[in-house]
Amino acid sequence: MKRRDIWIIGAVAVLAGLLLLLGQVIKPAPPVKALPTLSITNAREPDSGGPLEEANSYLRIRQGQEYYHLVPLNGPGQIVIRQDNGWENVIYIDKDSVVMHSANCPNQDCVNMGEMTLSNIDTRVFQRWIVCLAHQISLELMPREEALRLMEDSAP
Amino acid sequence: MISTRNLALSGLFVAIMLILGYLEKILSLGLGYGIKLGLSNCVLLLCLYWFGTPISVALMLAKVFLSSILFGGFNPISLSLSLAGGAISMLGMALMVFTVREVSPVGAGVVGGVLHNVGQLLVAILVYSYPVLYSYIALLLVVGAVMGGITGTIVVRLKHFLPYERRKQFGFLSRKDEGQAEA
Numbered sequence: 001m002k003r004r005d006i007w008i009i010g011a012v013a014v015l016a017g018l019l020l021l022l023g024q025v026i027k028p029a030p031p032v033k034a035l036p037t038l039s040i041t042n043a044r045e046p047d048s049g050g051p052l053e054e055a056n057s058y059l060r061i062r063q064g065q066e067y068y069h070l071v072p073l074n075g076p077g078q079i080v081i082r083q084d085n086g087w088e089n090v091i092y093i094d095k096d097s098v099v100m101h102s103a104n105c106p107n108q109d110c111v112n113m114g115e116m117t118l119s120n121i122d123t124r125v126f127q128r129w130i131v132c133l134a135h136q137i138s139l140e141l142m143p144r145e146e147a148l149r150l151m152e153d154s155a156p
Numbered sequence: 157m158i159s160t161r162n163l164a165l166s167g168l169f170v171a172i173m174l175i176l177g178y179l180e181k182i183l184s185l186g187l188g189y190g191i192k193l194g195l196s197n198c199v200l201l202l203c204l205y206w207f208g209t210p211i212s213v214a215l216m217l218a219k220v221f222l223s224s225i226l227f228g229g230f231n232p233i234s235l236s237l238s239l240a241g242g243a244i245s246m247l248g249m250a251l252m253v254f255t256v257r258e259v260s261p262v263g264a265g266v267v268g269g270v271l272h273n274v275g276q277l278l279v280a281i282l283v284y285s286y287p288v289l290y291s292y293i294a295l296l297l298v299v300g301a302v303m304g305g306i307t308g309t310i311v312v313r314l315k316h317f318l319p320y321e322r323r324k325q326f327g328f329l330s331r332k333d334e335g336q337a338e339a
Contacts, residue, residue: 004256005263012270012301016294023290065285106228109190125295129287133190134231136284 057096057118058147060140070147073098087135098130098139105134116141162207166215173199173219174226181227191299194269198307198314201249201265205311205326206318209250216242233284237276244275253326261315262308269304270297 055072062068063081071079071093078101079091089103089110097117100110110132114124121128121141130139142150158166173196180193196219203212220242224235248271252264259267273296280286315328323329 001262002258002260004259005266008259008263008266009301009305012266012297016297016301019290019294019297023294026290062285106231106234107190125289125292126287127289129289131286133237133280133284133286134234136233138285138287140287 055096056144058142058144059091059093059098060142060147060150061091062138062140064136070142070150073141081135081137083135089132089135089137091139098141100130100132100139103132103135105132107134109133110135110137118143158211162211166203166207166211169199169203170215170218170222172196173215174223177219177223178227191296194272194300194303195307197245197265197268197272197304198310200246201261201268201307201311202314202318204246204249204253204264205261205315205322205328209246209254212250213246216246236283237279240279241272241276244278245269245272247271260308261311262305265306265308265311266301266304269300269302269307271300273297273300 053072053074055074057073059071059073060067061071061079061081063083073093073096075095077093079093081089081091087104089105090101092099092101096119097115099115100113103110110130113126113130116124116126116128116130116139118141128141131137176195176199180195200212200216200219203215207215217239220235220238224230224238228234228238245268249264249268252259252267277286277293277296281288315323315326316330318326318328320333323333
């Protein structure tokens with residue numbers, strides 16, 4: 001090890017510390033306006049613009065740059081997202097919880113991200129997100145108030 | 157012009173990188189969270205000292221494309237992330253080895269490990285709208301630095317395999333080498 005090695009390691013440590021602090025200070029930005037939907041197979045779809053079905057938490061699913069309808073997390077269910085190129089993600093939902101059950105992506109990172117609930121999003125590394133980067137799918141868990149705000153913002 | 161010996165060595169190094177990458181994958185050494193050990197990075201760092209930048213870049217490209225075809229289902233998104241990580245990491249290590257100097261393989265490995273994660277995150281966030289999670293980025297920086305330090309240490313252990321003139325160029329000569337030079 002040479003002296004400059006120590007500088008490099010020190011710089012990385014300082015940068016990581018700053019990012020950790022930044023993570024504490026900066027709260028997640030409010031969600032952007034919802035876009036038109038894609039279809040979800042095997043899941044109930046609420047009507048566009050209609051009142052949100054009663055639930056404590058909602059799941060917002062994005063594929064690429066497009067958003068699906070908000071999915072109320074008020075009971076057990078399964079969401080399957082199949083894309084034309086054969087990519088498939090199977091999501092299990094339950095009351096206030098969601099997990100990526102399986103995916104045919106190469107790295108399986110999304111499946112390993114585990115269960116996400118309203119009570120564990122503050123302690124999870126990925127906070128309120130489950131992301132399948134290889135299939136460009138992200139799941140964002142949001143509490144009811146935030147979901148209502150989102151619906152109001154996106155209403156015509 | 158690349159010598160036959162170096163061509164053969166290059167093929168061997170690519171094979172070793174692919175095997176290391178595959179072992180990490182099947183042994184689930186990924187630690188979850190999309191974090192990989194990146195053991196093949198030590199081969200690339202050794203290549204930088206051995207062959208210089210152009211051949212090392214070619215070997216990095218070969219590794220990225222071949223592992224994507226063989227083990228990654230040729231997924232375009234994963235491929236673009238690997239390319240970004242590999243390219244920026246290679247750039248950083250080459251700068252450390254050939255421009256900054258006075259940095260040991262450990263320092264160069266740390267820079268390479270950190271920049272690999274930085275490159276992947278930049279593409280994920282800017283191109284694929286990955287959520288910006290500061291604590292996750294901090295974790296990736298620390299893991300990149302630790303793993304880079306380990307790969308750098310492996311290169312320190314392997315440096316005596318380098319050809320004599322390369323060892324001389326980078327100040328890796330051992331006492332035995334110097335004794336031979338004097339004799």
